[in-house]
Amino acid sequence: MPFYALGVNLAKQLGGQVKQLLDEDEMEIVLKGFEAEFRGTGPDGQAVLMTYGQQLNGILQERSTGTVDRTKKAGVDYIAEFLECNDEAIVTESGLVYCPMKEGSGAQPTVSDTVEVHYHGTLISGEVFDSSVDRGQTISFPLGNVIKGWQEGLAMMKEGGKATLVIPSDLAYGEVGVGDIIQPGAMLKFEVELIKVLGDEIEVDFIN
Numbered sequence: 571m572p573f574y575a576l577g578v579n580l581a582k583q584l585g586g587q588v589k590q591l592l593d594e595d596e597m598e599i600v601l602k603g604f605e606a607e608f609r610g611t612g613p614d615g616q617a618v619l620m621t622y623g624q625q626l627n628g629i630l631q632e633r634s635t636g637t638v639d640r641t642k643k644a645g646v647d648y649i650a651e652f653l654e655c656n657d658e659a660i661v662t663e664s665g666l667v668y669c670p671m672k673e674g675s676g677a678q679p680t681v682s683d684t685v686e687v688h689y690h691g692t693l694i695s696g697e698v699f700d701s702s703v704d705r706g707q708t709i710s711f712p713l714g715n716v717i718k719g720w721q722e723g724l725a726m727m728k729e730g731g732k733a734t735l736v737i738p739s740d741l742a743y744g745e746v747g748v749g750d751i752i753q754p755g756a757m758l759k760f761e762v763e764l765i766k767v768l769g770d771e772i773e774v775d776f777i778n
Contacts, residue, residue, distance in 0.1 A: 645757030667736035676729025
């Protein structure tokens with residue numbers, strides 16, 4: 571099983587978002603090419619790349635652009651529905667949607683502060699991709715080290731407060747995405763509770 575784990579690791583590193591751009595038949599061809607090159611049983615790999623590399627790049631770029639555009643459009647539609655259902659929600663100049671759930675009364679952080687929070691992060695589909703709530707443990711990190719949507723949203727909160735942040739991709743992971751779950755252009759939704767503003771006491775890099 572350790573070597574099966576190696577295969578899993580290679581697939582995660584090499585597959586990533588590319589597999590989202592392929593149909594089943596194309597995926598089979600990719601796997602055959604990988605196996606042949608890995609075993610040294612196929613045609614000259616360099617010659618194959620020289621012949622088809624430019625064509626392949628064009629195909630993947632075209633498909634990737636279309637996927638990102640559809641993902642962003644879905645995010646725009648989601649925000650419209652969210653605002654319609656949440657009268658207290660506001661849209662900032664940057665495009666961040668901030669919806670207070672509970673007003674705090676304590677300190678208000680700046681980007682230079684370290685904060686302690688509880689959060690629950692989902693895609694607009696509702697799929698959970700990260701959650702300190704599910705882990706049952708708060709987390710602390712320098713606010714300046716995280717995505718821009720968090721920097722702006724947390725700076726609007728006070729200790730003891732809780733809010734929903736709907737973060738466009740431009741304020742999150744852009745057109746790159748993260749791993750298999752957060753696709754390029756994806757909009758993210760967080761329920762965040764600001765437990766404490768810690769100043770610069772802790773140095774932890776998280777959600778960056």
